[in-house]
Amino acid sequence: MIVAFLLVFLGFLIFKRPHGGISKGLIAIAVIAGLIALRFVWSRVSLRAGVRVCHIHTGGLAVTGLFGQVKHVVPWDGIAELTHISNLSPLLTFHRFELVRRGARTVPILVLQANPEFVPALQRASEQGGLRPER
Numbered sequence: 001m002i003v004a005f006l007l008v009f010l011g012f013l014i015f016k017r018p019h020g021g022i023s024k025g026l027i028a029i030a031v032i033a034g035l036i037a038l039r040f041v042w043s044r045v046s047l048r049a050g051v052r053v054c055h056i057h058t059g060g061l062a063v064t065g066l067f068g069q070v071k072h073v074v075p076w077d078g079i080a081e082l083t084h085i086s087n088l089s090p091l092l093t094f095h096r097f098e099l100v101r102r103g104a105r106t107v108p109i110l111v112l113q114a115n116p117e118f119v120p121a122l123q124r125a126s127e128q129g130g131l132r133p134e135r
Contacts, residue, residue, distance in 0.1 A: 006032050054109050054118070056125045061099070063107060072107050074099055076129025084123075088114055095119050 006028045013021045013028070046052060055062040060075035081100040087093065095116070097109040111118050 003032055003035060054122075056118075056121055058125070058128075060129070061107075061122075063109065074101060074107055076126065076131065078102055078104070079126075079129075079131055082126050082131045084119075097122065 010025055010028050013025045018024075050064055050068045051066060053064050055064070060073065060078070062070055063072040063074070065071035078101050079099050080102045081098075083098040083100065084095065085098075086095045093112065093114045095111040095113075095118075097111075099107040099109070101107065109122075
């Protein structure tokens with residue numbers, strides 16, 4: 001939302017050309033570049049630190065939390081249903097899995113890539129565990 005707001009703000013600066021518009025535009029561009037760089041750095045650091053990662057095992061899944069601690073451990077026999085929703089449009093690309101557990105809360109897994117290796121690996125492991133993903 002911040003990036004969209006700043007892009008609209010830049011469009012307004014280009015259209016109206018107010019006094020000091022160049023410096024205001026450079027600040028908006030710097031904020032956009034900073035947010036994009038922050039997202040890139042966070043994705044690299046979180047991957048190396050094991051933050052918010054889903055590990056697939058033969059017996060089930062282990063999902064880590066914000067600081068790398070194990071947040072959910074879900075065995076395959078404890079899952080009642082595996083729902084897969086995906087959107088592959090140019091503006092919003094994601095795969096969302098919901099693991100509906102018996103007697104516990106649903107565990108959502110969100111993958112923000114078009115063709116990640118995780119999706120076929122999860123589908124293969126869940127089929128071997130006796131589940132079929134529903135779309």
